[in-house]
Amino acid sequence: MITERVIDELNKKLSGKIKNLFRKNDRRLYVDIDKKDIVESARILYQEFKARFSIATGLDTFKGIEILYHFSLDRQGGIFISLRVLIEDKNNPEIESLSGLFKASEWIEREIYEMLGVNFKGHPELKRLLLADDWPEGKYPLRKDFVSEKGLPENE
């Protein structure tokens, strides 16, 4: 089976980095890693597995800010690998940027930066992507404690 082969290869090439590997089904793998290993793990997936960086998802959870980096093994059975990273410090979340590996991550890192307040270290142009210029600093709309009535810019 191609999924077993990919899991074996992941265990080999990412050895020591995988905290947990969850096989949701044959085409969806979730790999928990430490946040310090993200750049190296993404590099291995991108360069050695020839995976395509599809997108990243940022979530606000009770334990901290969680980021899922979704990689697609397009011509290898369509297996979708999601690297899961947890940033525990919610007050000052920081993680290395992947923009040194591929340009595909530049926009989504800007989006997570403005929506969840994560600082991507090493990003060439970390500024707002979607939010308006007059959106107040320090208000992150996708945080669970965000209250939409407060602090929004007034309608003109």
Added chain:
Amino acid sequence: MSKKIIPIGPYHPIQEEPEFFKLYVEGETVVDIDIEVGYNHRGIEKLSESKMFEQSIFLVERICGICSTSHPFACVNALEDLAGIELTDRTKYIRSIIGELERIHSHYLWLGLAGHFLGYNTVWMWSWKYREPILDILEEITGNRNHYSMMKVGGVRRDIKQEQIPLIDKMLDEVQKANDLFRGAVMDDPVIHARTKGVGVLKNEEAIDYGALGPIARASGYAIDVRKDDPYAAYDMVDWNICVLPEGDIFAKLVVRILEVYESIKIIRQCLSKLKNSSSVFDLNIKDIPPGEGIGRHEAPRGEVFHYFRSDGSNRPVRHKVRAPSFMNVPTNKAAVIGCSVSDATITLAAVDPCYCCTERVLAYDKKSHTQLYSASDLIKLSQEKTARLRKEL
């Protein structure tokens, strides 16, 4: 020579996706580009967290007006991935038919705009004319010309009835003939070759670097297609091919889209013939979504649409992430447009098909004196004049 800035956008009444391109030009050549988005940010991801799962599907349908089934399609794929639902064959065929009808009309919409920007208004009129019967068939099947509301978790909302199949067949014959016409118009016209070959090239390695998707990637020799790679609905039950071209220029992007229409027709025909013999169940009546995570993908006309759901077992998602293909494709303009002349920039930016028609808002002005150099329609005229000039020369 001093550097000038040409701002394009952000608003245009025809299309639904305002973007702002700032072209830096030296003389006639584009030397740099800034892209700004966010003028149409509606907070759908945040809003979806306050909706029930079945409402989310309607909500994401409103993201795009042209490829309006792409988002619900990926959305139900994600929820079915989360809940581990196995669909009936009939559902799969109907979903694929809707998805492919949409691909044809979306490609024709783009072809019309591309023709207009190049000064081929006949192509524009024709392709929009032949787009009409497709919308009529969608109305016949779903009740709506757009925003079909066909997708629901575990099924589709309406069946395709036996007596509707001949109507669809007849329409497909017409579309096939029209597509032969378009293929001839593009392949045999020396002026289109002169305007589009070698223009706005996105190299293969750039496509990989930017994570380009859909026809943009396939025209750069990057053979990705979710329908083949991660098959869903009926795409692994019918016979079809991925269209890939290595050149990466506007011509390749034109040809890839025209060839894809043939593949779409092929898929629809096979689905229709299999529909006749499949069981009659088209909806499983799924009500509850269990806790967990799900990822759904769909190959929209413009590339891979991505949806991610996390559920805690309640009736609302904890997180709903949406990624449209243009999110990855629009930054590729940075690679494709630099080095083009201003008259080629219009078609190069449009070739990405980012639901883009900000072109009529194009203004060029001197940064210091703020005097206007080119008005909105001047830029389209510039592009059309270049075609006319080439036509005379050939």
